[in-house]
Amino acid sequence: MTDSLISSAYSQALEVIASVEPRIAEATRQELADQRGSLKLIASENYASPAVLMTMGTWFSDKYAEGTVGHRFYAGCQNVDTVESLAAEHARELFGAPYAYVQPHSGIDANLVAFWSILANKVESPYLEKLQAKNVNELSEADWETLRHEFGNQRLLGMSLDAGGHLTHGFRPNISGKMFHQQQYGTDPETGLLDYDAVAAKAREFKPLVLVAGYSAYPRRVNFAKMREIADEVGAVLMVDMAHFAGLVAGKVFTGEENPVPYAHLTTTTTHKSLRGPRGGMVLAQEEFAADVDRGCPMVLGGPLSHVMAAKAVAFAEARTPDFQAYAQRIADNAKSLADGFLTRGANLVTGGTDNHIVLLDVSSFGLTGRQAESALLDAGVVTNRNSVPADPNGAWYTSGIRLGTPALTTRGFGHDEFDTVAELIVDVLSNTEAGTTKAGGPSKASYVLGDGVADRVTKQSAEMLDKHPLYPGLVLS
Numbered sequence: 001m002t003d004s005l006i007s008s009a010y011s012q013a014l015e016v017i018a019s020v021e022p023r024i025a026e027a028t029r030q031e032l033a034d035q036r037g038s039l040k041l042i043a044s045e046n047y048a049s050p051a052v053l054m055t056m057g058t059w060f061s062d063k064y065a066e067g068t069v070g071h072r073f074y075a076g077c078q079n080v081d082t083v084e085s086l087a088a089e090h091a092r093e094l095f096g097a098p099y100a101y102v103q104p105h106s107g108i109d110a111n112l113v114a115f116w117s118i119l120a121n122k123v124e125s126p127y128l129e130k131l132q133a134k135n136v137n138e139l140s141e142a143d144w145e146t147l148r149h150e151f152g153n154q155r156l157l158g159m160s161l162d163a164g165g166h167l168t169h170g171f172r173p174n175i176s177g178k179m180f181h182q183q184q185y186g187t188d189p190e191t192g193l194l195d196y197d198a199v200a201a202k203a204r205e206f207k208p209l210v211l212v213a214g215y216s217a218y219p220r221r222v223n224f225a226k227m228r229e230i231a232d233e234v235g236a237v238l239m240v241d242m243a244h245f246a247g248l249v250a251g252k253v254f255t256g257e258e259n260p261v262p263y264a265h266l267t268t269t270t271t272h273k274s275l276r277g278p279r280g281g282m283v284l285a286q287e288e289f290a291a292d293v294d295r296g297c298p299m300v301l302g303g304p305l306s307h308v309m310a311a312k313a314v315a316f317a318e319a320r321t322p323d324f325q326a327y328a329q330r331i332a333d334n335a336k337s338l339a340d341g342f343l344t345r346g347a348n349l350v351t352g353g354t355d356n357h358i359v360l361l362d363v364s365s366f367g368l369t370g371r372q373a374e375s376a377l378l379d380a381g382v383v384t385n386r387n388s389v390p391a392d393p394n395g396a397w398y399t400s401g402i403r404l405g406t407p408a409l410t411t412r413g414f415g416h417d418e419f420d421t422v423a424e425l426i427v428d429v430l431s432n433t434e435a436g437t438t439k440a441g442g443p444s445k446a447s448y449v450l451g452d453g454v455a456d457r458v459t460k461q462s463a464e465m466l467d468k469h470p471l472y473p474g475l476v477l478s
C-alpha cells in the first residue's frame with residue numbers, strides 16, 4: 001500500500017515537473033538511479049525517508065516567517081508556528097535539551113548562530129548594553145569602533161582540520177578563523193587520539209572565550225564531561241558541534257559522558273548526516289543562551305525554511321523510535337566490521353580502528369595519495385572522499401587518507417558481511433593501483449594507473465550487494 005502510494009506520488013510529481021522543465025525531471029530520475037547504483041561510503045551522507053523528502057516539497061516553502069514562534073515579523077504564520085513548535089519540542093525531547101532552535105539552514109549556519117549568541121551573551125561591554133537596551137542612537141562613531149574591537153577580538157580554541165575538526169572550528173581561512181583570534185588543538189602524534197591533558201594545557205595558556213569540540217573526520221568518541229571540565233577551568237563556553245554523530249546521540253549509542261548535550265552550553269548539528277533528516281541545521285542550548293540563539297534570524301540567518309522545519313519534525317519523530325535506535329547501533333557495529341575488515345587485510349587505520357561511524361584509512365602504505373585512492377575507487381563505483389591524516393605529508397589537497405562512513409549503507413540494510421566485503425573490495429582496488437608519473441617523468445600525486453579488469457570485478461561484486469539491499473525498495477517510477 002505505502003509502496004504503491006510513494007511510487008505513484010513520485011511518478012506523478014515528476015510528470016508535473018517534466019511539463020515545465022523536462023531536463024530537471026530527467027536529472028532527478030538519474031540521481032535516484034545513480035544513488036541506487038553506487039556504493040556510498042561518504043561519512044556525511046545518508047538517505048532520508050520518503051516521508052521526510054515529501055514534507056520538503058510543499059507550500060510551506062512559500063511562506064516568510066522571520067522571527068520566532070508567536071513573535072513574527074510577518075503576518076499569517078499560524079501554521080509555521082505549529083510546525084516550528086513541534087520540531088523544537090521533538091528535538092528537546094529527543095536530545096534532552098532545555099532549548100532547541102530549528103531554523104538554521106545548515107550545519108555551518110547553526111555554528112554561526114552559536115558564535116553570535118556566545119558573543120552577544122558573554123562579551124561584556126558598556127556599549128553592548130546600550131545596544132541591547134536599544135539605545136542604539138546614543139552610540140557615537142567612536143563607541144561603535146570600540147565595540148567592534150571588543151566584539152571582534154575574542155578567542156576560540158577548536159580542533160584542527162587535519163586532526164578531524166571542521167573548517168568552522170577556527171580554521172584560519174574560514175570566517176571562524178578570521179572573526180576570532182584562534183588557536184587549534186590536535187591529536188597525539190603517536191596514537192592519533194585526542195589528548196585531554198594537552199587540550200587543557202593549551203586552554204590554560206590561551207584562555208579562550210569559546211572551546212569547540214566535535215569533528216568531521218575523527219574516528220573515535222569524545223568524553224564531553226572532560227571537555228566541559230576544561231572549559232570551566234578557564235571560564236570558556238563549551239560549544240559542541242555534533243553534526244556528524246547526532247544520529248548516534250539520538251539513537252542512544254552515545255550516552256553518559258559521550259553525549260554532549262548535558263555538558264555543552266551550546267550543541268550545534270546538521271540534521272541530514274547520521275540523523276537521517278532533511279538537509280538542515282539546529283542549535284540546542286542551555287536556558288541562559290536561549291534568548292540570544294533566538295535572534296539568529298534575521299541577525300545571522302536568512303528567513304527560516306518552513307518546509308524544511310516541517311521535515312525536521314518528521315525526521316525527529318522517526319528518530320525517537322526503537323527502530324532508529326537499532327539503526328544507530330548498527331551504524332557503529334558496521335563501522336567496527338569495516339575497520340576489522342581492513343585490519344585483517346593489513347591496512348593502516350588512523351587511531352588503529354573506530355568506535356563511531358567513521359573509518360579513516362591511511363593509504364600511504366599502498367604507495368598512493370588520498371587523491372589517487374579516491375579517484376581509483378570511484379572508477380570502481382566506490383564513492384568515498386579523500387581526507388587528511390594527522391600531520392599529513394601530502395597537505396589538505398592531495399592528502400594521505402580516505403574517509404569512510406557507515407550511515408548511508410546501513411540505511412540500505414548492509415550488515416557485518418557486506419562491510420567486510422566492502423573492505424575487501426577497497427583493498428583490492430588500492431593494492432592494484434599504482435601511482436602515475438608527471439609529464440616530466442617524476443612521481444605524481446594525482447595520476448594513477450588502475451590494474452586491468454579491477455574496476456569490472458569490483459563493480460560486479462558491489463552490484464550484487466546493492467541489488468540485495470535496494471535503496472527505497474518498492475519505489476518504482478513509471
Ligand SMILES: *Cc1c(COP(=O)(O)O)cnc(C)c1O
Nearest residue numbers: 106107108166215216241243270
Ligand atoms: C558537515 C559539518 C558541518 C557543516 O554542515 P553543512 O550543513 O554542510 O553546513 C559543520 N560542522 C561539522 C562538524 C560537520 O561535519
